[in-house]
Amino acid sequence: MKKIISLILITLLMFSFVSCKDNNEISEYKNDRYIYGMVPMPEGYATIMKFDIIEKTAVPACPDPLCDHGRSCPVSGITDFSATKNCIYIKRGDVSTGTRLYVYDLRTNKIELLMKGTQFSSVEVGPTNFVYFTMGEMEYNDAGEAVKENFHLYRRNEITGELKRLTTEPLAGFADLIDYNNDTFVWILRGKQGWQASDSNFQNIRPYEFPKEEFTFDSETIYTGGIRHELYRINNITGEKNLIFKDALSFRYCNVRPISGGTLHIPSINAGTEEKPHYISEHKIIYTDLYDTSITHTWEIPEDISVPNIYREGKNSKQLNDYHGFDCQQYEKDEKGNLYRLHGIFVVNPTTKEAFPIIYEGSRRLIRSAE
Numbered sequence: 279m280k281k282i283i284s285l286i287l288i289t290l291l292m293f294s295f296v297s298c299k300d301n302n303e304i305s306e307y308k309n310d311r312y313i314y315g316m317v318p319m320p321e322g323y324a325t326i327m328k329f330d331i332i333e334k335t336a337v338p339a340c341p342d343p344l345c346d347h348g349r350s351c352p353v354s355g356i357t358d359f360s361a362t363k364n365c366i367y368i369k370r371g372d373v374s375t376g377t378r379l380y381v382y383d384l385r386t387n388k389i390e391l392l393m394k395g396t397q398f399s400s401v402e403v404g405p406t407n408f409v410y411f412t413m414g415e416m417e418y419n420d421a422g423e424a425v426k427e428n429f430h431l432y433r434r435n436e437i438t439g440e441l442k443r444l445t446t447e448p449l450a451g452f453a454d455l456i457d458y459n460n461d462t463f464v465w466i467l468r469g470k471q472g473w474q475a476s477d478s479n480f481q482n483i484r485p486y487e488f489p490k491e492e493f494t495f496d497s498e499t500i501y502t503g504g505i506r507h508e509l510y511r512i513n514n515i516t517g518e519k520n521l522i523f524k525d526a527l528s529f530r531y532c533n534v535r536p537i538s539g540g541t542l543h544i545p546s547i548n549a550g551t552e553e554k555p556h557y558i559s560e561h562k563i564i565y566t567d568l569y570d571t572s573i574t575h576t577w578e579i580p581e582d583i584s585v586p587n588i589y590r591e592g593k594n595s596k597q598l599n600d601y602h603g604f605d606c607q608q609y610e611k612d613e614k615g616n617l618y619r620l621h622g623i624f625v626v627n628p629t630t631k632e633a634f635p636i637i638y639e640g641s642r643r644l645i646r647s648a649e
């Protein structure tokens with residue numbers, strides 16, 4: 279009994295500690311349910327959509343409850359975005375008109391203009407709450423004519439909002455943060471061959487080689503009557519090369535840092551192998567652990583859903599923890615025989631084995647009238 283009482287006491291103390299802390303500071307935003315994706319709206323502009331993996335619904339990721347999410351919506355008419363665990367960085371405009379970078383702080387639910395430049399790289403997540411990005415800026419001569427574009431690397435602390443320029447001399451172009459480990463940051467720098475390493479302040483820049491892993495992976499694309507992919511695992515110690523899968527219509531590496539030709543590829547998901555050249559597909563999605571190839575899982579895609587491919591799209595991979603989302607269309611017939619198309623994402627989770635579509639509101643369009 280004494281033990282139980284002391285346990286209750288400890289629990290109460292823990293709770294009071296947690297709530298004290300919450301009152302004194304804005305806690306870190308913890309996204310455990312939303313996948314963010316940029317989707318084209320039927321009206322012709324792009325909107326950031328928030329896909330809820332719990333409720334399985336999708337609405338514009340807009341902080342304004344009174345907004346109609348039309349052209350003037352703060353998350354519509356955008357050209358690109360990057361989502362981190364604390365913020366969404368939103369780009370408007372392009373290199374011809376100039377680009378404005380906005381930050382949507384998910385903890386405070388506010389959007390503000392961060393910077394204006396000619397162009398911005400994607401916003402890369404570093405250690406703790408730091409993000410990194412490059413901004414292009416036009417340099418003008420005394421006559422007011424544009425002379426050249428200069429690029430500088432910036433670091434932002436997402437909790438304090440502190441923004442720091444890390445470069446003194448301009449760069450030749452974007453700096454992409456590829457990996458980091460303690461005080462070694464690995465970059466791809468425009469105009470420089472191979473990987474470059476720096477310290478956390480982007481000083482002491484030197485060429486870098488990733489240490490060789492036990493396994494690396496290699497894919498081949500076969501072009502005979504449509505595209506098919508094969509994936510091989512290469513044992514760097516014995517030189518052995520094993521076929522992991524073939525006949526995949528598309529595939530993506532999961533849970534990897536964005537290293538191209540690098541070292542950290544872990545499992546992969548591949549879509550295949552049956553294809554019907556029709557609006558309704560009968561595809562399967564197969565998960566394979568690339569190290570332990572006995573761990574696989576197959577999901578059947580429902581008949582009314584079409585997943586054109588599962589390739590990773592640039593930096594915004596529509597992924598949240600173990601949930602992987604792929605663009606999909608859903609087809610629906612009414613009682614008169616009219617055919618409608620809806621848009622959304624098809625989500626799979628290799629850990630929980632779940633698979634489900636999330637269709638977004640307002641995407642339903644008539645594509646074929648009944649005779």
Ligand SMILES: [Zn+2]
Binds near residue numbers: 351
């Ligand atoms: Zn809106």
